[in-house]
Amino acid sequence: MIGWRTHDPERDAALYVSREMGSAERRRFEAHLLRCDDCWREVSLGRDGRGMVEASREIAPPGLRDDIRASISVAPVPRRLPRRLALVAAVVSVLAFSIFGAAQVRSRNQPPPIAAALTAARTETLAARGPSELPAPNLSSEGLQLVIGERVDLAGLTSDAFMYRNTTGEAVLLFTSAAPFPVAHAATPLAAGVNGWTAQSDGMTLVCGDRPMNYLVIARDPSLVGLVQHGLITEPTPS
Numbered sequence: 001m002i003g004w005r006t007h008d009p010e011r012d013a014a015l016y017v018s019r020e021m022g023s024a025e026r027r028r029f030e031a032h033l034l035r036c037d038d039c040w041r042e043v044s045l046g047r048d049g050r051g052m053v054e055a056s057r058e059i060a061p062p063g064l065r066d067d068i069r070a071s072i073s074v075a076p077v078p079r080r081l082p083r084r085l086a087l088v089a090a091v092v093s094v095l096a097f098s099i100f101g102a103a104q105v106r107s108r109n110q111p112p113p114i115a116a117a118l119t120a121a122r123t124e125t126l127a128a129r130g131p132s133e134l135p136a137p138n139l140s141s142e143g144l145q146l147v148i149g150e151r152v153d154l155a156g157l158t159s160d161a162f163m164y165r166n167t168t169g170e171a172v173l174l175f176t177s178a179a180p181f182p183v184a185h186a187a188t189p190l191a192a193g194v195n196g197w198t199a200q201s202d203g204m205t206l207v208c209g210d211r212p213m214n215y216l217v218i219a220r221d222p223s224l225v226g227l228v229q230h231g232l233i234t235e236p237t238p239s
């Protein structure tokens with residue numbers, strides 16, 4: 001095992017910024033970034049210095065260019081997260097837009113808000129409109145740690161979006177909205193007596209329900225979707 005004591009900030013930051021790290025390694029590096037000024041500086045330089053913003057703007061469809069600008073100019077700093085963590089997420093947001101085109105094509109048979117949510121889940125990206133309106137549900141009892149919470153626009157559907165990771169770094173996205181989510185293509189109803197549906201798309205599992213609020217959960221691993229559902233139902237009401 002190579003410890004961080006012997007690490008190479010320039011190399012590690014380059015791997016991180018170019019998204020060549022596996023999810024578990026990325027998770028460790030994000031935790032390390034919060035404490036290591038050298039690595040943080042390298043990641044910041046990588047973000048600012050390589051023209052990725054301009055590249056993303058050229059690749060992204062017109063509507064998304066505004067999202068990219070918003071995610072850069074309105075620095076998304078959620079209330080209860082360390083500033084660095086929020087900035088890490090912003091860096092990743094910008095990068096992930098470069099692969100939006102491919103993700104969009106695969107989700108084209110979905111209603112636009114579902115396609116947008118799938119893209120966010122596939123790329124682990126949130127294009128922030130600002131901090132989330134509601135506080136993030138605490139899912140630590142399910143072994144899920146909050147990564148970031150944002151206000152987002154899912155193709156016209158305003159929503160809060162929360163990203164969690166389990167201990168091995170797998171991500172799950174939770175969207176909540178005052179308005180109901182559209183039904184995904186080829187969805188099947190949840191159990192009798194429960195309003196909602198589940199669907200598979202783009203290698204991801206989706207579950208949507210309306211208790212205790214309109215929610216949509218998306219993850220590659222179906223068991224993570226179940227954990228979020230369970231956590232939402234059993235979460236203590238904030239006092």
Ligand SMILES: [Zn+2]
Pocket residue numbers: 004007009032036037038039040
């Ligand atoms: Zn470091």
